[in-house]
Amino acid sequence: MIEAQDLTKVYDGKAAVDHLSFTVEPGRVTGFLGPNGAGKSTTMRMILGLDRPQSGFALINGRRYRDLRDPLHTVGALLEAKSVHPGRSARNHLLFLAQTQGIPASRVEEVLTLVGLQEVADKRAGGFSLGMSQRLGVAVAMLGNPEILLLDEPVNGLDPEGVLWIRNLMKSLAAEGRTVLVSSHLMNEMAVTADHLIVIGRGRLITEASTEDVIARSTDKSVRVRTPDADRLAEMITAAGGKVTRGGAENGAGLLTVTGLESPRIGELAASASVVLYELTPLASLEGAFMELTSGSVEFGAAGTASAAAARAEEGSTP
Amino acid sequence: MTATAPVTPARGPADPAPGRHAGFPGLLRAEWTKIRSVRSTVWTLVIFVVVCIGFTALIAWLTESNWFGPRAAARNVRVLSDPVGFILGTGIGLGQLAIAVLGVLIITSEYSTGVIRASLLAVPRRLPVLAAKAVVFAVLLLVVTEIVAFCSFFVGSAILHAHVPVALGDPGVTRAVIGAGLYLTVLGLLALAIGTMIRHTAGSISTIIGIVFVLPILTGLLPGSWGAHINAYLPEQAGTLITHTHQTADDLLSPWQGFGVLCIWTVLALAVAAYLLEHRDA
Numbered sequence: 044m045i046e047a048q049d050l051t052k053v054y055d056g057k058a059a060v061d062h063l064s065f066t067v068e069p070g071r072v073t074g075f076l077g078p079n080g081a082g083k084s085t086t087m088r089m090i091l092g093l094d095r096p097q098s099g100f101a102l103i104n105g106r107r108y109r110d111l112r113d114p115l116h117t118v119g120a121l122l123e124a125k126s127v128h129p130g131r132s133a134r135n136h137l138l139f140l141a142q143t144q145g146i147p148a149s150r151v152e153e154v155l156t157l158v159g160l161q162e163v164a165d166k167r168a169g170g171f172s173l174g175m176s177q178r179l180g181v182a183v184a185m186l187g188n189p190e191i192l193l194l195d196e197p198v199n200g201l202d203p204e205g206v207l208w209i210r211n212l213m214k215s216l217a218a219e220g221r222t223v224l225v226s227s228h229l230m231n232e233m234a235v236t237a238d239h240l241i242v243i244g245r246g247r248l249i250t251e252a253s254t255e256d257v258i259a260r261s262t263d264k265s266v267r268v269r270t271p272d273a274d275r276l277a278e279m280i281t282a283a284g285g286k287v288t289r290g291g292a293e294n295g296a297g298l299l300t301v302t303g304l305e306s307p308r309i310g311e312l313a314a315s316a317s318v319v320l321y322e323l324t325p326l327a328s329l330e331g332a333f334m335e336l337t338s339g340s341v342e343f344g345a346a347g348t349a350s351a352a353a354a355r356a357e358e359g360s361t362p
Numbered sequence: 363m364t365a366t367a368p369v370t371p372a373r374g375p376a377d378p379a380p381g382r383h384a385g386f387p388g389l390l391r392a393e394w395t396k397i398r399s400v401r402s403t404v405w406t407l408v409i410f411v412v413v414c415i416g417f418t419a420l421i422a423w424l425t426e427s428n429w430f431g432p433r434a435a436a437r438n439v440r441v442l443s444d445p446v447g448f449i450l451g452t453g454i455g456l457g458q459l460a461i462a463v464l465g466v467l468i469i470t471s472e473y474s475t476g477v478i479r480a481s482l483l484a485v486p487r488r489l490p491v492l493a494a495k496a497v498v499f500a501v502l503l504l505v506v507t508e509i510v511a512f513c514s515f516f517v518g519s520a521i522l523h524a525h526v527p528v529a530l531g532d533p534g535v536t537r538a539v540i541g542a543g544l545y546l547t548v549l550g551l552l553a554l555a556i557g558t559m560i561r562h563t564a565g566s567i568s569t570i571i572g573i574v575f576v577l578p579i580l581t582g583l584l585p586g587s588w589g590a591h592i593n594a595y596l597p598e599q600a601g602t603l604i605t606h607t608h609q610t611a612d613d614l615l616s617p618w619q620g621f622g623v624l625c626i627w628t629v630l631a632l633a634v635a636a637y638l639l640e641h642r643d644a
Contacts, residue, residue: 092486093479094643109486113383120483126476128400135399136480142392143484145384183480 044222045090045191049099052085052246059085061246062099068222072217074237074254075226082246083226084123087195091120093126103191113144119184123195123226125176126183129169133160133179136168137186144187154182174205180213191222198232202264210236234258266301266309268321273297276318280304283312296321389485389494396422396477397498402467403527410460411510414453418514422453422521429525439523442638444608445528449518450511454542454605457510461503461546462570465553468499470563482644489636492558496551496632503550514533515539534607537617541604544621548628549574552597555631559638574598590614 045067052060058080066075077083088094090101092108100107103118111117122342127136137151152251153163158178163171168179177197184192198206208232213236217223227233233240233254240257242249250257273296277287280301285308301309306325313320384391397403425441425448428434441448469492472478485491515535519528530536552573557566574597581593593599594614603613603620615623 088643091483093482095641111486113484114486115484118483122479124476127478128396128471128475128477130400130402131396131477135395136477139392139395139399140480140484142388142395143384143481145388164621250532 044104045193045224046102046105047086047090047099048101048103050086050089050096050101051087051098052082052094053097053129060089060096063159063243063246063248064099065241065248065251066223067241068239069222070217070220071238071241072223072225072236073241074140074233075224075241076230076233076237077226077228077243077249079228081228081243083228083243084195085246086243087120087193087226090193091118091122111186115140115144115187115189117187117189118191118193119187119189119195120192121177121180121184121197125180125197127168127171127179130167132165133168133171133182134164136179137182140183140186146187150186150188154185158182173200174202177201177205177209181209189221192216192224194223194225196226196228198227198229206232215360231304248278265326266304267322267324267326268299268301268308268309268320269296270299270313270318270320271296271319272297275316276313276360279312279316279318280309283308285309300326386490389490390498392484393491393494393498397468397502400471402471403464406460406464406467410457410464411506413460413613414457414510415514415517416453417456418449418453418518419521422449422518426522426525433500440484441522441526444606445519445526446515446524446535447606447608448526448544449522449528450514450539453510453514454546454602455544456551458546458574459571461507461550462553462574463567465499465550466557466563466566466570468495469554469557470561470566473561474563477538478644488639488644492632492636492639494556498553499554500547503547504543507546508540511539511542511546514542529582532607534617538605538607541621545604545624548621548624549597549601552624552628552631555628555635558635559631594620595623597624600624600627 047063047065050060050063051058063082065084070088075083075086085094088357089096090103106120108114111197127133134151134155137154138148139189140146141148141151152161155164160178160182163175168176171179177200181194181197184194192213194209197209197213201209210232213223213225217238225233225236237254239252240250240254242257250260252260268276273289277289277297277299280287280299283304285304286302288300288302290300304312306323310320310323312324313317380469387448425437429438472481479490482488514637515530519526521527530539553566556570557563560566560569577596578593578599581589581596583589584592589610591614600615600620601624603615604617606617609616
């Protein structure tokens with residue numbers, strides 16, 4: 044179990060992580076979700092004792108990371124930034140880490156097999172593709188067979204096969220009763236991987252809930268409509284209380300994104316006026332929920348939405 | 363990479379990998395693995411060996427073949443008064459650059475590649491990492507530099523033996539040859555400390571080169587006796603005293619005092635490095 048209590052980290056007078064508290068339970072994949080710059084990596088680094096918080100603390104099974112003896116037996120971490128010497132082989136990288144923990148060299152071979160790197164284990168890691176590097180990172184994390192795993196953006200830049208592999212790995216690790224915390228800015232990835240979500244923006248907790256709840260709570264359900272009679276339908280939708288965003292025309296059909304009206308109502312409106320629809324797609328998704336939750340907290344987002352969403356963030360922080 | 367590997371780990375979480383508590387010996391093994399598994403370390407040491415012994419032989423040969431040449435008399439007096447200092451001086455003077463670069467690199471390469479994060483995740487109390495690195499590096503340097511110092515001495519004295527009779531049994535000679543290895547070893551640790559403080563390769567190498575090569579020149583330009591006093595206590599000036607068999611009248615320190623001064627500088631630098639390592643975000 045991981046507990047973060049009131050974690051705060053200030054860089055240059057600006058809070059990267061702002062009084063953040065949450066717990067990560069074992070036995071499920073917990074997604075740590077937020078836009079770029081929200082403070083996910085900084086939070087993970089504080090949990091792992093790499094960065095010192097200005098206030099607050101993080102506990103791993105009730106102890107600070109730096110108080111763990113041979114911590115790789117308890118916690119495995121895959122950080123977003125690479126941490127391998129390009130001139131060193133994968134095997135030697137794993138070997139020196141194993142030696143610090145008293146882990147036998149045979150375990151190095153086990154994790155190399157686990158991640159499928161045994162054939163390139165003696166090649167210089169600098170020549171590894173991104174996918175191979177991520178696999179080496181997973182091998183490092185699994186070296187001590189830890190009960191707690193922290194993975195920072197593990198699917199970044201991976202091909203579909205690699206994404207699937209990481210996804211299945213995380214799920215099976217959680218199913219074995221381990222604690223898995225995985226950060227991402229990709230909402231859809233989290234929707235299929237995580238059982239539970241911790242959503243942060245601008246270093247603050249926005250919400251902490253099950254993935255299903257976060258999706259269900261989405262008020263920003265939008266509907267995508269394609270019709271050759273876009274102008275007329277848009278007028279009708281607006282008159283019925285919906286909001287329409289016009290997209291580009293394609294093959295003679297206009298694209299409308301509608302909020303405030305659900306798809307059955309739009310279908311009825313279209314039928315009543317004999318408007319032909321080519322497409323009618325409800326877009327309610329984690330993506331929509333996430334965008335709404337974090338719209339005020341995107342580091343470099345568009346101006347104007349900040350104040351309203353900051354108020355929302357305040358509400359969200361006390362769920 | 364071809365097939366997708368099985369995702370199921372070899373053990374369940376209730377059954378951690380065996381062999382807990384490697385302790386400090388484990389860290390020493392790990393640091394040795396780090397040093398030997400990167401080519402730059404090996405190559406820097408090879409360059410050091412070649413430069414040291416090569417330049418020693420070259421200078422000795424030039425001196426020997428030019429023994430009766432014009433304006434050789436003054437130099438010959440200098441050579442005869444301090445034959446070990448003369449034989450070892452050129453090789454050490456150039457070879458110390460390789461040692462300083464290596465001392466910087468074994469820590470700054472961890473920062474530039476991000477390995478430091480892996481190292482500190484494995485040893486979150488941090489200081490044992492620096493301690494183990496210093497011990498392993500010091501032992502490696504001591505072995506290599508002592509071998510090189512003795513080889514250089516034998517090569518140089520063999521080339522010069524017709525005019526410069528010098529043997530290990532002569533007063534101060536063994537101390538000076540061993541001292542050359544000691545000086546280079548401690549200099550390597552000073553470079554390690556500076557690399558740990560500055561964390562960037564280029565800045566650290568510039569700093570150690572400034573301390574070893576540039577500072578003595580600058581303080582040498584200072585007027586009066588306080589310039590000489592500052593000069594005498596600089597790490598390089600004080601540290602190399604131990605490689606000379608002949609004390610000159612202006613030497614303010616004895617060979618061992620000079621070496622002690624270098625050691626004090628190095629211990630202070632390592633203490634600052636340890637403090638910064640402990641207190642900075644990695």
